[in-house]
Amino acid sequence: MSLSPYGLIELPWWGYVLVTFVTIETMFLGVTLYLHRDQSHGGLILHPALRHVFRFWLWFSSGAVTREWVAVHRKHHACADREGDPHSPVVFGLRRVLFEGFELYRAAGRDPDTLRNYGRGTPDDWLERHVYSRHAFVGIALFVLAHLVLFGVPGIIMIAVHLSAQPFFAGGVINGLGHAVGYRSFEMPSTATNLVPWALLLGGEELHNNHHAFPRSARFAVQRWELDVGWLWIRLFRALGLAQVRWVAPRPHLERRRRELDADTVQALFTNRMHVLRDYARRVVLPVCRELKRREPQGTLPAIAPQLLIRHPTLLAEEARRRLRELLERYEVLRHVIEYRDGLQQAWEEASASRALAQLNEWRRGAEASGIGALREFARALPAYAPARG
Numbered sequence: 484m485s486l487s488p489y490g491l492i493e494l495p496w497w498g499y500v501l502v503t504f505v506t507i508e509t510m511f512l513g514v515t516l517y518l519h520r521d522q523s524h525g526g527l528i529l530h531p532a533l534r535h536v537f538r539f540w541l542w543f544s545s546g547a548v549t550r551e552w553v554a555v556h557r558k559h560h561a562c563a564d565r566e567g568d569p570h571s572p573v574v575f576g577l578r579r580v581l582f583e584g585f586e587l588y589r590a591a592g593r594d595p596d597t598l599r600n601y602g603r604g605t606p607d608d609w610l611e612r613h614v615y616s617r618h619a620f621v622g623i624a625l626f627v628l629a630h631l632v633l634f635g636v637p638g639i640i641m642i643a644v645h646l647s648a649q650p651f652f653a654g655g656v657i658n659g660l661g662h663a664v665g666y667r668s669f670e671m672p673s674t675a676t677n678l679v680p681w682a683l684l685l686g687g688e689e690l691h692n693n694h695h696a697f698p699r700s701a702r703f704a705v706q707r708w709e710l711d712v713g714w715l716w717i718r719l720f721r722a723l724g725l726a727q728v729r730w731v732a733p734r735p736h737l738e739r740r741r742r743e744l745d746a747d748t749v750q751a752l753f754t755n756r757m758h759v760l761r762d763y764a765r766r767v768v769l770p771v772c773r774e775l776k777r778r779e780p781q782g783t784l785p786a787i788a789p790q791l792l793i794r795h796p797t798l799l800a801e802e803a804r805r806r807l808r809e810l811l812e813r814y815e816v817l818r819h820v821i822e823y824r825d826g827l828q829q830a831w832e833e834a835s836a837s838r839a840l841a842q843l844n845e846w847r848r849g850a851e852a853s854g855i856g857a858l859r860e861f862a863r864a865l866p867a868y869a870p871a872r873g
Contacts, residue, residue, distance in 0.1 A: 490635030499634065503641045507648045508686075510544045513537035514552075514653060515686035515713045516720075520701050522605055523553045527701040527717060530725040538606065542615045542622040545649050550616065551592030554602035558591065559658075560698055561601070563673035564798075569597070570658045573674060577663050584654030652685055661691035668706060669696035669757045670764070670795045680709045687713030696757050697732035705732050733758070733871065741866040744847060749839045751868040753831040759868065763824055763861060764793045770857040771820050785810070792817065816855060823850055823858060 494502070517537035520527040529537070541547040555569050564573040569591035572580045580587065591597055605611075615622075623646070630638035656678070665676030675695035682689035682703065690703040690711055697705065704711035720726035735755045741748075752759055772789045785791075791799070791807045799807065811818040826846050833839035843865075850862035 488636045490631065490633050490638060492633050494634070494637075499637050499641055502634075503644050506544060506641075506645055508684075509540055510645075510649060511653070511684075511686040511688070512713070512716060513541045514547070514649070515688050516716065517541070518547065518549060518552045519556065519688070520713070520717075522549055523556045524699045526699040526728070526730045528727040528729060529720070533720065533725045534606075538611075538615065542619065544622070544626050544645065546619040546623045547649075548592070548616050548619050549611070550598060550602040550605040552588075553605050554598045554600075555588055555591045557601040558597055560695070563675070563695065564662065570654070571674075572659055572662045577659055580662075581655040581659035584658050585650030588654055653688065657685065657688050657691060661689070665692070667692050669693070669761055670793060671696055671757075672795055672797045674798060677709075680706070682710060683712045687711035693732065699730050700732035701728045702731040705734070707734070735759075736869050736871040737867040738869040739867050741869060744840060744843050744866050746836055746840060747870050748866055748868055749831065749836055749843060751870050752843070752865070753839075754870075755868060756828070756831055759827070760824070763827065767824075767855075767857045767861050768792050768820055771816060771855060774857075775814060775816065784814075788817075792821065819853060819855060820858065823853070 516527065517529060517534060518541070521529045521534065538549060541549075558567065558569055559571070562568040562571075564571045566574065568574050570580055570584055570587040575587065606615075626645075627642050630642050634641060661676055661678055662674045663676070665678040666680075667676055669692060673695045675691045677692045678689040680690075687703045688694075690705075690709060693703050693705045693709070694700070701717060702711055702714045703709075704714060717726055717728065721728060733754050735758045736751070769789055772784070772792070776784045785806070787806070788810055791803055791810065794803075796804075811821060823846070826849075827843075830839055830842040830846055833842060847862045847865060850858050853859065
């Protein structure tokens with residue numbers, strides 16, 4: 484009797500596509516929930532049984548070693564887009580990260596100093612020492628063998644698609660395009676972007692800017708119109724008693740009737756500082772630029788002015804910094820807008836709550852007397868930030 488070229492299980496074409504999709508999505512789910520949110524940052528605590536399901540599947544389907552992945556990712560956050568970042572497009576170039584991201588990961592994961600400094604707290608049991616870490620590629624070999632036995636010739640294509648998915652999408656698209664294209668809800672020293680607002684295919688990892696703004700958050704969606712599919716799985720696992728959420732990114736709680744700054748305001752502004760800076764850019768910087776453009780002769784104010792004013796200063800190239808300096812020297816109103824933004828940040832960085840409150844009140848009085856309408860309205864609305872209830 485001759486062997487079937489379709490293995491033990493023969494499926495319609497869409498069946499092979501569905502199986503491949505499920506294996507890839509399960510792998511991505513293991514990456515985002517187990518390796519990323521649980522092991523790397525601790526904002527999520529998975530049940531030990533669920534942890535091991537993901538740990539086995541990642542070993543079996545990708546050869547991922549927990550300690551190596553976690554160490555490389557933590558170093559990425561510690562050195563984001565600076566020398567030492569294991570896979571930054573700023574350091575290595577977008578093309579290399581996009582197409583060689585897996586190789587960069589592997590090289591960083593073999594560095595003893597990286598493992599020692601950033602790999603602490605990951606599993607170190609018998610299975611990890613004698614199977615998962617020691618024989619990482621045995622899992623992939625078994626995965627390939629299982630596909631060939633079960634699906635025969637179509638399994639070859641399924642294997643190729645599956646094994647290319649993580650290096651390209653996780654290593655290349657997220658670490659490459661996720662630092663080059665998309666939108667930025669929050670400005671910070673990292674160039675991270677959100678690729679799409681509805682993060683469905685890569686477990687929520689597409690919301691990369693949000694993650695860099697709030698690394699410990701178990702939920703990557705921050706704006707109410709964003710969707711993190713990984714968070715939907717977390718809610719399901721939490722309902723089943725298989726997950727605990729330790730921390731999620733805050734969403735501002737506004738009480739419009741509040742008129743005076745107090746200790747609660749200081750706490751709320753500090754907790755929501757990334758949101759406050761985002762609101763400042765939208766409600767002060769952009770309106771002031773629009774008004775200035777309307778008043779000035781056409782073409783006088785460069786179209787790039789809002790971007791230069793909003794972008795985190797450490798991300799500006801030398802030419803951009805020069806143009807920003809020229810703008811601030813030429814337009815006093817823009818200089819005041821930037822000075823008040825910096826002053827606002829300095830206020831909530833005060834070690835003493837009473838000093839922070841005094842500085843915020845002084846900042847507010849100055850903003851209201853500045854003669855800049857958008858800044859005055861922003862200052863008057865500042866007391867609306869209040870601690871979240873419940």
